[in-house]
Amino acid sequence: MLKCLYLSLPQFKKYFMETFYLLLVIFLFILAIFDLSVGVSNDAVNFLNSALGSKAASFKTIMIIAAVGIFAGATLSNGMMEVARHGIYQPQYFYFSEIMCILVAVMLTDVVLLDIFNSLGMPTSTTVSLVFELLGGTVALALIKIINTEGALQFGDLLNTDKALTVILAIFVSVAIAFFFGTLVQYLSRMLFTFNYKPRMKYFVAVFGGIATTSIIYFMLIKGLKDTTFMSGEVLAWVDQNTSKIVWGCFISSTFIMQILHWCKVNVFKIVVLLGTFALALAFAGNDLVNFIGVPLAGYAAYLDYISYGGTVSPDGLLMTSLLGPAKTPWYFLIASGLVMVIALFTSKKAHNVVKTSLDLSRQSDGDEAFGTSPVARVLVRTCSNMSSSILSVVPESVKQWTDKRFNQDEIILEKGASFDLIRASVNLVLAGLLIALGTSLKLPLSTTYVTFMVAMGSSLADRAWGRESAVYRITGVLSVIGGWFITAGAAFLICFIVATIIHFGGTAAILAMVGLAIFSLVRSNITFNKKAKKETVSPTVKKLMVTEDSDVALDLFREHTRNELESVLAFAGEKFDKSVHGFMNENLRDLRKVLAAIEEQKFHLRQVKRIGTLGVTQLDRAIAVEKGLYYYQGNDFASEIVFSLRRMTEPCKDHIDNNFKPLSDAQKDEFGKMADEVITFISRCMLEIKRNDYTAFDQLVEKAVSISNALTQLKKNELKRIQGQSGSTKVSMVYLNMIQETQNVVSFTSNLIKVSRKFQME
Structure with missing residues (x-):
C-alpha cells in the first residue's frame, strides 16, 4: 500500500x-x-x-x-x-x-x-x-x-x-x-x-x-x-x-x-x-x-x-x-x-x-x-x-x-x-x-x-x-x-x-x-x-434393529425404539399444546404459525416412524409379530391422532387472530388456562411413564384422563350458556368450543396411547 x-x-x-x-x-x-x-x-x-x-x-x-x-x-x-x-x-x-x-x-x-x-x-x-x-x-x-x-x-x-x-x-x-x-x-x-x-x-x-x-x-x-x-x-x-x-x-x-x-x-x-x-x-x-x-x-x-x-x-x-x-x-x-x-x-x-x-x-x-x-x-x-x-x-x-x-x-x-x-x-x-x-x-x-x-x-x-x-x-x-x-x-x-x-x-x-x-x-x-x-438421522437403536438376526434382541430393540418415539411425540404434544393455547390467548400470530409448521414436520416424521416400524415387525419372530405389530400400529395411530388434533385446534385459532377478530374474554382465558395447565401436566406424566417403562401409576393416569375430560365437558356447557345469554362474540365462542373439543381428543388419545404402550412393553 x-x-x-x-x-x-x-x-x-x-x-x-x-x-x-x-x-x-x-x-x-x-x-x-x-x-x-x-x-x-x-x-x-x-x-x-x-x-x-x-x-x-x-x-x-x-x-x-x-x-x-x-x-x-x-x-x-x-x-x-x-x-x-x-x-x-x-x-x-x-x-x-x-x-x-x-x-x-x-x-x-x-x-x-x-x-x-x-x-x-x-x-x-x-x-x-x-x-x-x-x-x-x-x-x-x-x-x-x-x-x-x-x-x-x-x-x-x-x-x-x-x-x-x-x-x-x-x-x-x-x-x-x-x-x-x-x-x-x-x-x-x-x-x-x-x-x-x-x-x-x-x-x-x-x-x-x-x-x-x-x-x-x-x-x-x-x-x-x-x-x-x-x-x-x-x-x-x-x-x-x-x-x-x-x-x-x-x-x-x-x-x-x-x-x-x-x-x-x-x-x-x-x-x-x-x-x-x-x-x-x-x-x-x-x-x-x-x-x-x-x-x-x-x-x-x-x-x-x-x-x-x-x-x-x-x-x-x-x-x-x-x-x-x-x-x-x-x-x-x-x-x-x-x-x-x-x-x-x-x-x-x-x-x-x-x-x-x-x-x-x-x-x-x-x-x-x-x-x-x-x-x-x-x-x-x-x-x-x-x-x-x-x-x-x-x-x-x-x-x-x-x-x-x-x-x-x-x-x-x-x-x-x-x-x-x-x-x-x-x-x-x-x-x-x-x-x-x-x-x-x-x-x-x-x-x-x-x-x-x-x-x-x-x-x-x-x-x-x-x-x-x-x-x-x-x-x-x-x-x-x-x-x-x-x-x-x-x-x-x-x-x-x-x-x-x-x-x-x-x-x-x-x-x-x-x-x-x-x-x-x-x-x-x-x-x-x-x-x-x-x-x-436414523437412531443407533434402529440401525441395530435392522441388522440383528436374533428375534429376542430385535424385540428388545423394537421396544426401546418405540419408547423413544412415543416419548418424543408426547414431549412435542405438550410443548406445542402449551404454545398454541397461549399463542391464541396472547394473540401471538407468529407463535401459532410456528406451531402449524412444526406440526407438518411432525406428521412427516410419524410417517417415517411407521415405515421403520413395518421393517421392525419383519425382524420379529412370527409367533409374536402379529400381537406386538398390532399394538405398535395402534400406538402410531394414536400418536398421529394427537398431532392431528393439535392441528385442528391451532388452525382456527390462527385464522381467528389473522382476521383480527375479538379475542377470548377474561372468563374464558381464566377457566381454560387452568385446564390447559392440567392437560400439560397430564401429558408430562404420561411421557415419564413411557420413558421409565414403569406403569405403576397407570390406573391413576387413566382416572385423571376421565376427570379432565369431564371438566372439559363442563366448560363446553358453560360456554353454551354464555352463547344462549348472548354475552360475548359468537366467532370467538366457536373457536373456543373447538379448542375444548380438540383438547378432549388430545387427552383421550394420550390415555389410549399409554394403554397400548403398556401392552406393547409387557412380556
Missing part, C-alpha cells in the same frame, strides 16, 4: 485496476472451490447411484473407486474448457471489463443455485446451469451494448447462437435418447439373463463383461486421451491408426479374463459395476469439470491478456479476441481441481441426500414413496395401461407366458438392502458412461445428471419396477425432477441476467453486495440443511 504514495495518477490508476482485477480473478477461483464442492454433491448421484443401489461392494470401496475415477477424469477434461471461453458469447466483441462482469455473475449464480437444489435433494444439471448462466449474463451485457452502440451491434454478433443452440439441443435431446436406450438395453438384458441370472451366467457373462469393459476403455480412454495436456503427438497418432486393433484386443482379452474370473467363482457383474462406477466418475469429471473451473480459467486467461499490455489499454478498451484461441489448461489446475472434488465427495452430506432421491425412484420393490401423486401422472398411467392392454390383447398367449417367465421377480437375486440387482446396475453404468463419453468426444457438454438419471429411469421401467402400486408415485417423482431441470434453466438465465446487470451498473459496490448476499444464502442453506438432517 505504501508504494501507492509514490505513484503518479496514471500509474496509480494502472496499479489499482490491475490489483482490482487480480483480486477478482482470485475471487473467481475461491468461488470455483465452493462450486466444485456443491457440484460434486449434486453429481455424486450420477456415479454412486448404481453401485450403492445394488450393494456391489462396501460403501468405502465404492467411494475409493469413484474418487480414483474423478481424479483421473479431471486430467482428461482440457478439451471442454472452450465452452466457457467462447462457446456462448463472441469474446471479440466484448471488452475485458464486460467479460469479467459476465464471469463473476455466472459464478455467483452457480454456487447459490446448485446449493439450493442440493439442499432440496433434487438432482439438477451443472451443465445446464453453466450454459444458461452464460446465456443470461451474455444477453444482459449484449442488450446494454446494443443500446449504447445504437444498433451498430446485433445479437448475432455478440452471441454464439449456433453453438449455443447446439449445446442446448444436445442437452435436452440426450434426455429422450438416454431414456429410450436405457429402456431398450435393460429389456434385452433382462430377457437374456432374467432376474435369476446365476444359472445363465455361464453362457453369456464373459461376452457381456467383455463388451462392457471394451466399451468403457474405448470411450473413456481412447476418446479422452487426445485432449490431455501430457500426451505426445506420436502416441496420439499411433492410437488413432491402431484403434480397431486396440478395440479387438481389449474385447478378446477382457472376455477371456471375465471367463477366468467366473470360473474362479467371482461375480463378474460386480466387477462390471465397479469398473462402470470408475468409468462414470471419470466421465463426470472429464465432461463436467468445465462447469466448475471453466469460468475462472477464462477469467484468468482474460486477465493475463490484459496485464500483457502493461497498462497501456484500459479494461473498457481491450477486446477479448484472445479468448477465441484454444484452451490450454495447466496441469496443476486440473490436479488441484481433482483433489478438491475427491475431498468434497468424501465429506459432503448433501450428496447422500441427492442419491436417496434417485434410488427411491428406481428401486425394484414398493415401499414408502418420496413423492405424492399428480393429475398428469395419473393420466399417463391410465393411458399407458390402456395402451398396454390393447397391445397385449393381440399378442399370442404363449409369447406372453414366456415373457412373464423371463420377468419373474419372485426369483430376483438381490444383495441385502439393495434397491435393484447387479444386472440393472451394470446396464445403468455402462450405457450412461458410453453416452456421456460420446458427447464429450464430440465436444458437446451433455448433462451427466440428465443422462444417468434418465438411463436409470428407463431401465427401472423396463424392469417392471413401476408396478400398479407405485407407477403414479414414480412418474410424479420423475416429472418433478424434470420440472426442476427446466426451473434450473429458467432460474439460471434470469438470476444471472439480473446479477450481471446490477454488477455492470453498480461496479465494485454491487460486486461486494452480491458476494455478501451469496455468502448469506450459502450459510443459511447449510444451517437449514443441518437442522433437517439431524431430524432425519
